[in-house]
Amino acid sequence: MSNYIPYGRQDISQADIDAVVKVLESDWITQGPAIEKFEQVVANYCGAKYAVAVSSATAALHIACLATGLGQGDTLWTSPNTFVASSNCGLYCGAKVDFVDINIHTYNLSVDELEGKLAWAEKQGCLPKVLIPVHFAGQSCEMERVASLSDRYGFKVIEDASHAIGGSYQGTRVGNCKFSDITVLSFHPVKMITTGEGGMLLTNEEELYQKFIRLRSHGITRNPDLMQGESHGSWYYQQLELGFNYRITDIQAALGVSQMERLDQFVSRRRFLAQRYNELLQDLLLTIPWQHPDTESSWHLYVIRLELDKITKTNRQVFEELRQAEIGVNLHYIPVHTQPYYQQLGFQCGEFPHVEKYYQEAISLPLYYGLTQENQDRVVASLTQRLI
């Protein structure tokens, strides 16, 4: 498949490989110094006080929900335009899940819809305990408005910034938790930086930080100050709550530290390519991604929407033809509430019309650090050919 252009791809340098090998040759391959270093580097970059690295963003979302106290009888709201992990985390905790339809320009959760739904939920007595705004494609949600609604209605905010490290909002970096309780990052290979699998929790609250540390590792503490009663000695630990093995390894963390050195380079290349797509696609029968003036995206994804009323083909036809031409297009996302599992929970197609319409029209074009202009031109030419 040498001609195949994927939609996303990691970029691994010799320095990354050397950093991993160094850990493999050291005394620690898990729970060693590379994890703390990785946490420090990301916390400093994002501007948050505390960071806890874990095995995936899915694990991070689960821990984040538990740390807010989410449980049976509670409700979590998120965007339906996301990967299933953003809502599954609520179900893991025994909570109910509901969705807020998207803004048809940003494809993020619509804050207008949120406002209306909160007013309705207050009257019904079913306000959410947790809201997870997802920074879709790397573009931040309107967090200042979200935060003021959180103050008014008392829900906790967990930013799902799986797509958004390297992006900014109102001039400061995504991940600083200025308008949220917790931010979650993903380091899956198609994301801005990778650790293979991996995720991180960011917060400015020490109590949450201590919870994350415990929940990451079986609910256990080795800190005598946090124990019930006296420590029995230096071997002693206590399990204080039910936690998990959600640890990341030092091998992965070393890769993360090394990748962080090139994060700005990765993001600026993505921005350049996104801008180039904007120019090359501007006259085609499609909508290019709109950017809210408060945001600077990290450009995890470049999503176009076909103007289906002006072309004779369906989205599916265009998609399959591009795949046949070895252009690795993708579709982000199948609205979560339309998944069979969520339908069994009682959700119905038609409930969130904006995201369902978006799903009929959207295609993610290839976008990654190593995408050459030549290959980008091939994507554009192939798409152009199919839209006339």
Ligand SMILES: Cc1ncc(COP(=O)(O)O)c(C=O)c1O
């Ligand atoms: C928005 C969003 N949230 C959560 C996740 C889960 O991330 P991970 O694969 O690191 O568990 C993903 C993964 O693609 C995602 O896109």
